[in-house]
Every structure is written in C-alpha cells, then in structure tokens.
Amino acid sequence: MTARIEIRNLWKEYGEQVVLEHINLSVAAGDFCTIVGASGCGKTTFLRLLLGEESPSRGEILLDGEPLTAEPGPDRGIVFQRYSVFPHLSALRNVMLGLELRGAPLSGRLFGAKRRRARDEAAAMLEAVGLGHALEKYPDALSGGMQQRLALAQSLVMHPRILLLDEPFGALDPGIRADMHQLVGRLWRENDLTVFMITHDLKEGFHLGTRLLVFDKLRHDPDAPRAYGAGVTYDLPVARADQRTLERIEADVSRSEALAPQSAEAEQASETRPAAQPTAGADAGAGARKGATTP
Amino acid sequence: MKRIINQRPRRGAALLLGLLPFVLVVIVYAFASDARLTANPNDKLLPSFATLGETVSRLATEPSKRSGDIELWKDTAASLQRLALGVGIAALIGLTFGVLLGALPYLRAGLAPFVASLSLIPPLALLPILFIVFGLGELSKVVLIVFGIAPFIVRDLQQRVQELPREQLIKAQTLAGNTWQIMLRVILPQVLPRLIDAVRLSLGAAWLFLIAAEAIASTEGLGYRIFLVRRYLAMDVILPYVAWITLLAYLTDLGLKQLSRLLFPWYHGKEEHA
Numbered sequence: 341m342t343a344r345i346e347i348r349n350l351w352k353e354y355g356e357q358v359v360l361e362h363i364n365l366s367v368a369a370g371d372f373c374t375i376v377g378a379s380g381c382g383k384t385t386f387l388r389l390l391l392g393e394e395s396p397s398r399g400e401i402l403l404d405g406e407p408l409t410a411e412p413g414p415d416r417g418i419v420f421q422r423y424s425v426f427p428h429l430s431a432l433r434n435v436m437l438g439l440e441l442r443g444a445p446l447s448g449r450l451f452g453a454k455r456r457r458a459r460d461e462a463a464a465m466l467e468a469v470g471l472g473h474a475l476e477k478y479p480d481a482l483s484g485g486m487q488q489r490l491a492l493a494q495s496l497v498m499h500p501r502i503l504l505l506d507e508p509f510g511a512l513d514p515g516i517r518a519d520m521h522q523l524v525g526r527l528w529r530e531n532d533l534t535v536f537m538i539t540h541d542l543k544e545g546f547h548l549g550t551r552l553l554v555f556d557k558l559r560h561d562p563d564a565p566r567a568y569g570a571g572v573t574y575d576l577p578v579a580r581a582d583q584r585t586l587e588r589i590e591a592d593v594s595r596s597e598a599l600a601p602q603s604a605e606a607e608q609a610s611e612t613r614p615a616a617q618p619t620a621g622a623d624a625g626a627g628a629r630k631g632a633t634t635p
Numbered sequence: 636m637k638r639i640i641n642q643r644p645r646r647g648a649a650l651l652l653g654l655l656p657f658v659l660v661v662i663v664y665a666f667a668s669d670a671r672l673t674a675n676p677n678d679k680l681l682p683s684f685a686t687l688g689e690t691v692s693r694l695a696t697e698p699s700k701r702s703g704d705i706e707l708w709k710d711t712a713a714s715l716q717r718l719a720l721g722v723g724i725a726a727l728i729g730l731t732f733g734v735l736l737g738a739l740p741y742l743r744a745g746l747a748p749f750v751a752s753l754s755l756i757p758p759l760a761l762l763p764i765l766f767i768v769f770g771l772g773e774l775s776k777v778v779l780i781v782f783g784i785a786p787f788i789v790r791d792l793q794q795r796v797q798e799l800p801r802e803q804l805i806k807a808q809t810l811a812g813n814t815w816q817i818m819l820r821v822i823l824p825q826v827l828p829r830l831i832d833a834v835r836l837s838l839g840a841a842w843l844f845l846i847a848a849e850a851i852a853s854t855e856g857l858g859y860r861i862f863l864v865r866r867y868l869a870m871d872v873i874l875p876y877v878a879w880i881t882l883l884a885y886l887t888d889l890g891l892k893q894l895s896r897l898l899f900p901w902y903h904g905k906e907e908h909a
C-alpha cells in the first residue's frame with residue numbers, strides 16, 4: 341500500500357535562512373500526527389508545504405504516490421488559528437460553500453434538488469461538530485471555539501485526503517481547548533481522517549494522535565543561527581511514548597525556544613543537545629494504529 | 636472629577652448639543668439680516684426669513700414664466716440624474732477593477748501604476764477637454780464625475796481586497812474554488828459594503844464636480860441655477876439652493892448607510908458589539 345503522504349529529503353530555504361532540512365517521512369492513511377516544536381522552528385512552513393502554498397527548495401512530497409499539486413486544493417483541508425471562516429456567510433452557508441464551489445464551476449451556486457442535498461449534508465456536518473443549533477448565525481456571532489468548530493465542519497464536508505490543523509485551538513481557553521481536542525479525536529475516528537496537527541499544548545495534543553513528530557534543529561551553529569534548519573528529531577508512535585520521553589521532549593522544546601535565532605546570545609551550543617533520534621522512515625507509525633489510543 | 640476624555644453626554648444631551656451650532660447660526664443670521672435690512676430695506680445680501688420663505692414657496696410650487704416648469708424640481712431632477720449616473724458608473728468601474736486588481740497579481744502589476752497616475756490628474760483641469768470631446772451636453776458632466784471619483788474607488792477597493800486575510804483565500808482554494816468562483820463568492824460579497832463606504836466618501840467630490848460642470852455649461856440643474864442668479868445677487872434663491880443641496884447630500888449619505896445595514900448585517904454586526 342502506498343503511504344498517504346511520502347516525504348523524501350525535503351528542504352525549505354528562504355534566501356540565506358534554512359528553515360527545514362532533510363526531512364524524510366512516511367505517513368499512512370489514518371495516521372494522526374501531532375507536531376510540536378519551538379516557536380519559529382518551521383512547523384507552519386512544513387504545513388504550508390503540505391498544503392501546496394509553498395513549494396520545497398529540494399526534495400518532494402507525494403500524496404498517495406502522486407507528486408503534490410503546487411497550490412492548495414480540495415484534497416487537503418486546513419484549519420488555521422484564525423480567519424478560516426467567511427464572515428459574510430452564515431454557518432450553514434459557510435459549510436455549503438465548498439459543496440457549491442465543487443458542484444457549480446461557473447456560478448458557484450447550487451439550485452433545486454442539488455442545493456437541498458448540499459444543505460442537508462452541511463447541516464449534518466454542523467450537527468456533528470456541535471453547531472446544529474447555530475445554522476443561521478454569522479461567524480461574528482459565534483465564540484472563538486464555535487468558529488473553529490465551523491472551520492472544521494467546512495473542511496470535513498469536502499472529505500479531504502489529509503486534514504491540516506495549524507494550532508487550531510491555540511487562541512482558546514484551556515477548558516474549551518480540551519473539548520475541541522476531544523472533538524477532533526472523535527471526528528478523526530468517525531471520518532477516517534489523516535491528520536497533521538500543530539500544537540503548543542504537548543500534554544493534550546500528544547494523547548490525541550497516533551504519532552508525535554518533534555521538529556527541532558539537528559545541528560546548531562552559534563555564529564550562524566540561520567545556517568541550519570529544523571528536522572524531525574523525534575518520530576514516536578504515541579502508544580510507545582512514556583511519561584519520561586514526554587518530559588524530555590518538553591524540556592527540549594523549551595530549550596530550543598531559548599536558543600531561537602532572535603536571542604543572539606546562543607551560548608549553549610549543539611553538544612548540549614540530546615542525541616537526536618533519526619526519523620524512522622516508512623514504518624515509524626507501525627506500532628500505533630488507529631484505535632491503539634483513546635483520548 | 637473624571638477626566639474630560641471620560642465624560643460622555645447622554646443620548647438626549649448629545650442630540651441637543653448637536654443642534655446647538657445650527658440654532659446659533661440661525662440666530663446670528665436673523666440678527667445680521669435684520670440689522671442690514673433696517674439700514675437699507677433694499678439690501679439683497681442677507682434676505683429676511685420671510686423673503687426666503689416666499690422665494691422657496693415660489694420656486695417649489697409655481698411654474699416659471701419662461702419655461703412653464705417648476706424650477707426647483709426640474710433643477711433637482713436634472714442634477715440628481717447626472718449625479719446618480721456618474722456615481723453609479725464610477726461605482727461599477729470601481730467594483731470591477733478594484734476586485735480584479737486586488738485579486739489578480741498580474742493585472743495589478745500591469746494596471747495599478749496607471750490607475751495611480753490617473754488619480755493624480757486634477758479632474759477639473761480635464762473639463763475643457765471633456766467639453767471639446769463630448770460636447771456641452773449631459774455626457775461630459777457625467778464623465779467628469781466618473782473621472783473624478785472612479786480612480787479613488789478602484790484604489791480603495793483594491794486595497795480592501797488585498798487586506799482580506801490570506802487564510803480566507805487559501806481556505807477557499809481548499810474548498811475547490813477556482814479563481815473566478817473565489818472572486819465571485821468570497822471577494823465580491825465582502826467588498827460590497829466597502830463599496831458603499833467608498834461611494835459615501837466620494838459623494839462630496841461628486842457634488843463638487845457636478846456643480847462645477849453645471850456652472851460652466853448647462854441649461855438646468857442646481858449648480859446652473861446658483862450661478863445664473865448670482866448675476867442678480869439673488870441671495871434669496873442661492874441660500875435655499877445651497878441648503879437644499881446640503882440636505883440632498885445628507886439624505887443620500889444616510890440612505891446609503893441604511894442600505895448597507897440592511898443588505899450587509901454581517902458587516903455592521905461588529906460595530907454594534909463594539
């Protein structure tokens with residue numbers, strides 16, 4: 341079986357700055373990858389590469405064995421931290437939009453029976469994310485958490501092959517964030533999704549997925565902080581990660597945060613880093629399949 | 636005591652305060668007019684309210700001896716028609732090009748500098764050219780208004796389109812939207828209320844160009860009338876006309892604001908919460 345996402349020797353540079361280097365990764369359909377890493381290390385860049393918004397400087401990304409189209413498309417869904425929903429459309433219309441755009445290339449609107457079908461589908465999806473009572477509300481009238489639920493419904497109704505989440509709940513209160521994580525876990529199981537989720541909330545996000553990807557610099561040159569990019573330093577099947585590993589990862593992430601390019605006094609050099617575990621390649625997620633974890 | 640920046644009038648007080656300057660102007664005018672008329676009963680500069688009232692009722696109800704039309708309404712209809720045509724065409728141009736330039740980088744690269752230069756040409760300097768090219772009829776007046784405000788609307792809307800969050804446009808692409816659909820269903824509806832804002836902002840300029848054009852070459856219209864009766868120092872006509880134009884401008888603005896609230900509740904929701 342070909343992997344859902346296959347990444348081969350992926351590099352991304354912006355001018356002088358190397359953001360990502362030498363990433364090899366294979367993600368099977370149904371995997372739920374949680375991505376963590378220091379701020380500014382390139383997590384969003386990685387997601388944007390998967391989305392097709394940016395193209396790799398080197399290397400390639402395959403989606404179901406085919407090279408990725410170089411612009412965003414309906415096979416990849418996304419939820420950003422903010423601004424993912426359309427303020428001029430009611431919740432229902434927001435979710436119907438994708439179905440309408442797909443069904444009517446010219447007018448972008450459906451009529452008659454097709455419209456009713458799209459409406460029902462959208463309403464069912466809103467029900468599934470817990471917005472069944474707010475179909476006619478405009479995003480402005482929804483709370484932050486509800487807006488993110490709406491953004492999820494909007495993406496899921498298209499049945500994307502991969503779902504990308506860039507700190508989707510980062511702006512929410514911790515309590516609501518926990519609910520949202522529950523929701524994503526449930527949607528993932530019910531809809532057979534393949535998910536990449538960036539989170540800063542390691543403790544919660546981690547239990548959710550099947551696989552934890554930690555982005556960090558593999559090498560560090562204190563004189564040229566921009567010379568080396570981040571790679572995947574840990575690729576753990578979540579079922580096998582124990583509390584100690586988790587704590588070590590957390591310590592790493594916060595140390596990298598302190599080492600980030602903006603703090604010029606990067607006195608700790610690379611020798612203080614723990615030995616990075618090389619990416620395990622195609623079978624990394626083999627230990628943890630769907631159902632192995634319950635959030 | 637609270638700082639002055641924290642002291643706010645209540646609703647009723649605010650209304651009264653708002654009316655105060657108007658009342659003051661009327662009172663000052665009444666005194667000044669009275670003083671001048673006592674000194675010279677034939678003074679034309681500051682006609683009394685009685686004279687103004689008579690003139691207004693004559694203008695608004697009696698057909699003119701020369702043409703048989705009621706002048707005030709005829710002038711109003713002529714001016715409003717020119718204004719509506721000019722502003723309407725400018726809005727249409729502004730919307731079309733604003734959305735296109737905002738959404739399509741290639742078109743923007745090609746046209747934005749050109750539009751920017753166009754908007755720097757003083758429209759009134761073009762008036763003689765318009766008269767030469769389009770004649771002295773309606774067309775040149777409408778074209779002057781269009782030329783005067785369309786570049787501003789184009790640039791304003793282009794700006795608004797470019798300000799739409801990048802996330803939204805990406806999201807629309809992941810929802811299977813092609814360029815045309817995204818312009819039609821994501822960009823266009825979101826800039827429509829912005830268009831109304833831009834039109835409201837440019838109405839003052841539109842009136843300016845209208846009156847200038849009417850003053851120079853016309854046979855009817857509010858601007859034409861004011862400049863015509865100027866020769867006879869007919870302040871009793873000019874003052875009511877100016878007030879009437881002001882009222883029309885105010886009502887147009889108010890109407891557009893209400894229209895926007897009616898059509899785009901999602902756009903105004905934010906203001907009400909704030």
Ligand SMILES: Nc1ncnc2c1ncn2[C@@H]1O[C@H](COP(=O)(O)OP(=O)(O)OP(=O)(O)O)[C@@H](O)[C@H]1O
Binds near residue numbers: 379380382384385
């Ligand atoms: N378009 C761009 N041009 C130049 N540099 C960029 C661009 N996009 C990102 N970068 C740089 O790439 C690095 C990684 O950015 P990225 O947004 O991927 O980090 P991140 O891991 O998502 O951070 P955060 O956790 O704060 O969201 C940053 O140093 C950023 O300045």
Ligand SMILES: [Mg+2]
Binds near residue numbers: 383384385506
């Ligand atoms: Mg980020």
